[in-house]
Amino acid sequence: MGPIWSSYYGNCRSLLFVVDASNPTQLSASCVQLLGLLSAEELAEASVLILFNKIDLPCYMTIEEIKSLIRLPDLIACAKQNITTIEISARKGTGLSDVLRWLQDTHKTNG
Numbered sequence: 001m002g003p004i005w006s007s008y009y010g011n012c013r014s015l016l017f018v019v020d021a022s023n024p025t026q027l028s029a030s031c032v033q034l035l036g037l038l039s040a041e042e043l044a045e046a047s048v049l050i051l052f053n054k055i056d057l058p059c060y061m062t063i064e065e066i067k068s069l070i071r072l073p074d075l076i077a078c079a080k081q082n083i084t085t086i087e088i089s090a091r092k093g094t095g096l097s098d099v100l101r102w103l104q105d106t107h108k109t110n111g
């Protein structure tokens, strides 16, 4: 779906980017997509939430290792956007209240 994402950029104030944390083989492709989003001029003002999903599944890498592999600290430091990360399980509901809180806070701040 990546090639058509740009048609949704207009008036986008919040961006939720979901990473499948149970499958590190997709990480490099996922990171390229994320870098493309973060460098898009139309999204410079958006608040970004990166969700590490499927944390209920076993994985050979920890979330910290995944963050380090995609150089998340550098990415956050260099991006124009305000970036937050939350670890979730969409299946079990873990972390979803934090996501709702982020949405509420973000939209409150943005007016």
Ligand SMILES: Nc1nc2c(ncn2[C@@H]2O[C@H](COP(=O)(O)OP(=O)(O)OP(=O)(O)O)[C@@H](O)[C@H]2O)c(=O)[nH]1
Binding pocket: 020, 053, 054, 055, 056, 057, 088, 089, 090, 091, 092
């Ligand atoms: N265990 C688990 N499964 C999940 C979670 N979130 C989604 N799934 C399941 O993962 C499967 C694929 O869903 P998604 O990953 O959302 O869909 P997708 O991105 O099109 O699929 P992939 O590219 O294959 O990951 C579905 O069967 C979902 O029920 C989660 O947090 N935990």
